[in-house]
Amino acid sequence: MSDHPTIKIIARFWPHALLAIVLVLPLFGDAIATKLTPIMVFAIVGLGLNVVAGFTGLLNLGAAAFMAIGAYTFAICTVPIYPFQIGFWPGLGVAIMVGAVAGTILALPAMRLRGDYLAIVTLGFGEIITDVLKNLDAITKGTQGLNPVAAPEIPFVTYSISAYKPTYYLYLALLLVAILLCHNMRKSRLGRQWIAVRDDELAARSMGISPARTKLIAFAIGSGLCAFGGAMFASLNGTSIEPSFYDFQQSVVILCIVIVGGMGNVKGVILGALIMVGFNSIILVNLTEWMTRNGWTGNNVLATPSNWKFMIFGLALILMMRLRPQGLIPAQDVEPVTQKPATAGATP
Amino acid sequence: MTTTELIIQLLITGLANGLIIALIALGYTMVYGIIELINFAHGDVMMLGCFLALTIVGLCGGEQLSPWIALPLLFLTVPFFTAGLNWSVEKLAYKPIREAPKLTALVSAIGVSFVFINIGMFWGGLPMDVFGGGGSAASAKSFPDLFGWSNLLGEQSAVLLTPRDVMVAAVTIPLMIGLTFFINRTRMGTAMRAVAQNPTAAKLMGIDVDRVIGLTFIIGGALAGVASVITALYTGSIHFQMGYRNGMDAFTAAVLGGIGNLPGAVLGALLIGLVRAVMEGYVPNGGQWSNTVVFALLILVLVFRPNGILGSRVREKV
Amino acid sequence: MTVLELDQVTLRFGGLTAVNNVSFRVEKGDIVAVIGPNGAGKTSLFNTITGIYPPTTGRVLINHAVVEQPATLQNKIQWTIIGVVTAIAVTLALNANAIWDAAINAHAITSPFPWGQAFNDACRVLTPSAWTIIPGLVGGFVGASGAWNAWRTARCSPDLVTRVGVARTFQNIRLFRELSARDNVLVGMEPKLHSRAWDGAFRLPPHFREQTEACAKADELLAFVNLGEVADVSAGSLPYGHQRRLEIARALASQPSLLLLDEPAAGMNPTESASLMLLIRKIRELGITVLLIEHDMKVVMGISDRIVVLHYGNKIAEGTPAEIRENPAVIEAYLGKEAG
Structure with a gap:
């Protein structure tokens, strides 16, 4: 980061400013809130992937699959066509658990694999999950998806389904909880184990850390978070959407959320989600709407901004890797995992 | 159809599919062997090759074009295009970040792949598409059928062997033999093996590492070009997402055989081709599960042999 | 007191003998x-000594004991359980569509839902057939041998x-x-x-x-x-x-x-x-x-x-x-x- 005082102030205080803005924004209208809520969901999914890919250094190319597992578990547990109908909060709980178990199952055979082999196994797992969801159409209703799933609700508070603000603040609160948990885990013994395994697996083993255990825990927690995000997404949309929504390209978008902000960095994930999802669901959509309104799109595929999505994502990734590979918030700016507790100085 | 005939039929389909996958897999595994990068864009280079082939055939008369003119024409243009494309990808996107951590290059490769997918979408969606499988960008385009479906074993035979099966074997097998010869016998091949083992040492021995890497991408791209022509002719349908599908199969094949290992890639590809043929031709409802089976097989193999079937165990230096 | 004892330790990498029959005590x-x-x-x-490469032959004794996870009865029970669970999971997964159709989709969503009936119907789908026994056997074998394999590689670490x-x-x-x-x-x-x-x-x-x-x-x-x-x-x-x-x-x-x-x-x-x-x-x-x-x-x-x-x-x-x-x-x- 530059030493210029303005940049320093921005770098120091943007999270606070962002929090203030998102707290106030819905007061200006539901339209903005509707657009911001998916960003929060993807930020949670990004946090989940960040535990695996950022903290533990295991490249996971199947994050969307865990999102799908969460979404479909939540949907099966809450849609009226099935007899479970357990409601929003128990549904979230079950989704997290199923996601964590699925992550552990994937990690079991993948524990011994290094780098690219692991990446390809997670990619394959993602393919298997979308295929299974597509093919088990007796359960998942195939490409129709399951709907209507349970809408978000706040315990002891009743509000009309059409009111958007309560959902917005609920999701914001859930995101803040997820951020806090990730932050705490990174600053604890677990976080040290993850980063030790990432930096030098063999040295970590020689320090008495079992890398297999460490990776399993990372996968369980990370996948649980991704599934949590998936369930929230399903609830927000009222449907599990369809299996092919959670394909490899979705996984890459989630990976980009983690990479753009800076791997292994909670603040970076939030920034990444804001940029990636914001671009995809706000800027591109609004630009297309605006151009259509002015009659500039016509029948030409080239004149539809959303058709340029992959091109823009792709070029952004290439340029990013070339100019700022460590992400917008590089790891060097991250404070030490364990800070000195105030009482420690007393007993030298 | 008797059991023997069924087995022969599955073998024909499986091997033809497997050989196509093998051509793409060789490109992956060669690049990985040299710079340890999963070149995600490789499958999409092949996809763009398919669209070029479609454009060329379309400009030259489409269905009426005789295969004896079309084949040489396509094989003289498409591989050059894909080789050049692959080479420029290396120069523009990978070379500047070669010293960076591996993940950086991998993400860059995914970026290139996205750009190509987008180009393919426009290519298929614009008036440039000569056959038009619908006006929208997302739909698949049909490739003109140049070979027909006549059975070379005679019309009464239960086993179907079409000219396109023969074409696949006639093109791919000599190419693979040639590639093996090139890698093992020529000076440039030796240089490639040297760079794969230890780039620094190879550089110190006076090998121009940049040139060798460039050449690897050219060869890989050319193989992908040949594969794109064959795939387009064999399956008769192309789509801007096909790069990912085919690339996926090929990459799985390369990993299955032990990435960086050329015979391993071919072995893995044939295995995947056969598994797919069995799933699609023999198991009821198998077609929709063939992806799942292929990836489950990959995971299974890697559990017991973490470096692939033919891959050698890598010891970490302590 | 002996902290470390090497007893005729030999370590070979392929044809290369890195350590040949070395014994000493600390x-x-x-x-x-x-x-x-x-x-x-x-x-x-x-x-x-530190377990990165287990000796090809010979023993490394630390405080008079070889550091190794023995294959206890508990391990063997674990492998068996993992095998059985995998077998059941694979069988259920492969028949998931049929089970779901029989148990859930076949019954009208009334309250209370006939859970007992649904369970019986699900069991009826799972009669022994090529679609239940073969996946079960394969899954069980893969699960158990995978668990054994994982133990084997982590035995000395x-x-x-x-x-x-x-x-x-x-x-x-x-x-x-x-x-x-x-x-x-x-x-x-x-x-x-x-x-x-x-x-x-x-x-x-x-x-x-x-x-x-x-x-x-x-x-x-x-x-x-x-x-x-x-x-x-x-x-x-x-x-x-x-x-x-x-x-x-x-x-x-x-x-x-x-x-x-x-x-x-x-x-x-x-x-x-x-x-x-x-x-x-x-x-x-x-x-x-x-x-x-x-x-x-x-x-x-x-x-x-x-x-x-x-x-x-x-x-x-x-x-x-x-x-x-x-x-x-x-x-x-x-x-x-x-x-x-």
């Missing part, structure tokens, strides 16, 4: 040096060796570069830490109790190796000499009974290696046995109680520094035949 409180020309198999010996009180440093420094010096020491303390994942995630009291105590101990250790001022600096950005000492502090953090130092004085100037000798002596005074590999003969002769000499993987001599200095076989190995 007694508690000693400083023992392993010397030998480059490629003599010293680091391979260390890797065998460095983390187990560390947990019985052997710590080491590395020839080419292997610190966790992105962690601060203090965090590196805290990672070294792992075998002594017990807080759970959720303690840290939810900031429960055990986390704070342990954190405070561990940080105090880490700072103590950093001060012990004279790195007190750089506790918050990331390890990768420390100068070379500091990194060497940080590795020692990290190894000491697990409170080992035996410390293995792999070329601790490599790349140090005479002043630095003199202070290193002082440090090693201080470590011995803590009651820790030290086994070190070193090329710097001044260090070796200055601090060792005993010296083991390796040459081409064979032990050619063992004794006090004075004995080794006079040993003709050692002189020959280092200087060649003519000189002897």
Whole structure:
């Protein structure tokens, strides 16, 4: 980061400013809130992937699959066509658990694999999950998806389904909880184990850390978070959407959320989600709407901004890797995992 | 159809599919062997090759074009295009970040792949598409059928062997033999093996590492070009997402055989081709599960042999 | 008391014999040096002791016991359970559509839902057939053998060796570069830490109790190796000499009974290696046995109680520094035949 005082102030205080803005924004209208809520969901999914890919250094190319597992578990547990109908909060709980178990199952055979082999196994797992969801159409209703799933609700508070603000603040609160948990885990013994395994697996083993255990825990927690995000997404949309929504390209978008902000960095994930999802669901959509309104799109595929999505994502990734590979918030700016507790100085 | 005939039929389909996958897999595994990068864009280079082939055939008369003119024409243009494309990808996107951590290059490769997918979408969606499988960008385009479906074993035979099966074997097998010869016998091949083992040492021995890497991408791209022509002719349908599908199969094949290992890639590809043929031709409802089976097989193999079937165990230096 | 005993240890990589039939003992409180020309198999010996490469033949006894996870009855039960669970899971997964159709889709969603009926219908789908037995058998075999395979590879592993009180440093420094010096020491303390994942995630009291105590101990250790001022600096950005000492502090953090130092004085100037000798002596005074590999003969002769000499993987001599200095076989190995 530059030493210029303005940049320093921005770098120091943007999270606070962002929090203030998102707290106030819905007061200006539901339209903005509707657009911001998916960003929060993807930020949670990004946090989940960040535990695996950022903290533990295991490249996971199947994050969307865990999102799908969460979404479909939540949907099966809450849609009226099935007899479970357990409601929003128990549904979230079950989704997290199923996601964590699925992550552990994937990690079991993948524990011994290094780098690219692991990446390809997670990619394959993602393919298997979308295929299974597509093919088990007796359960998942195939490409129709399951709907209507349970809408978000706040315990002891009743509000009309059409009111958007309560959902917005609920999701914001859930995101803040997820951020806090990730932050705490990174600053604890677990976080040290993850980063030790990432930096030098063999040295970590020689320090008495079992890398297999460490990776399993990372996968369980990370996948649980991704599934949590998936369930929230399903609830927000009222449907599990369809299996092919959670394909490899979705996984890459989630990976980009983690990479753009800076791997292994909670603040970076939030920034990444804001940029990636914001671009995809706000800027591109609004630009297309605006151009259509002015009659500039016509029948030409080239004149539809959303058709340029992959091109823009792709070029952004290439340029990013070339100019700022460590992400917008590089790891060097991250404070030490364990800070000195105030009482420690007393007993030298 | 008797059991023997069924087995022969599955073998024909499986091997033809497997050989196509093998051509793409060789490109992956060669690049990985040299710079340890999963070149995600490789499958999409092949996809763009398919669209070029479609454009060329379309400009030259489409269905009426005789295969004896079309084949040489396509094989003289498409591989050059894909080789050049692959080479420029290396120069523009990978070379500047070669010293960076591996993940950086991998993400860059995914970026290139996205750009190509987008180009393919426009290519298929614009008036440039000569056959038009619908006006929208997302739909698949049909490739003109140049070979027909006549059975070379005679019309009464239960086993179907079409000219396109023969074409696949006639093109791919000599190419693979040639590639093996090139890698093992020529000076440039030796240089490639040297760079794969230890780039620094190879550089110190006076090998121009940049040139060798460039050449690897050219060869890989050319193989992908040949594969794109064959795939387009064999399956008769192309789509801007096909790069990912085919690339996926090929990459799985390369990993299955032990990435960086050329015979391993071919072995893995044939295995995947056969598994797919069995799933699609023999198991009821198998077609929709063939992806799942292929990836489950990959995971299974890697559990017991973490470096692939033919891959050698890598010891970490302590 | 013998802390470490090597009993006819041989380590082969393919056709190459890195360590050939080496036996020796290290007694508690000693400083023992392993010397030998480059490629003599010293680091391979260390890797065998610490469990990175299990010996091809022979045994490594630490405190009179081989460190290995035995295949207990509990393990065997675990493999069986994993196998059975995988078998059931695979069978259910392959028939999921049919089961769901029979159990859920076939019944109208009424309240209360006929759960018992649904369960019976689900069971009726799962009659023995090619679609239930074959996947079950395959799944069971894969699950059980996979679990066995995982156990087999983790049977002898460095983390187990560390947990019985052997710590080491590395020839080419292997610190966790992105962690601060203090965090590196805290990672070294792992075998002594017990807080759970959720303690840290939810900031429960055990986390704070342990954190405070561990940080105090880490700072103590950093001060012990004279790195007190750089506790918050990331390890990768420390100068070379500091990194060497940080590795020692990290190894000491697990409170080992035996410390293995792999070329601790490599790349140090005479002043630095003199202070290193002082440090090693201080470590011995803590009651820790030290086994070190070193090329710097001044260090070796200055601090060792005993010296083991390796040459081409064979032990050619063992004794006090004075004995080794006079040993003709050692002189020959280092200087060649003519000189002897």
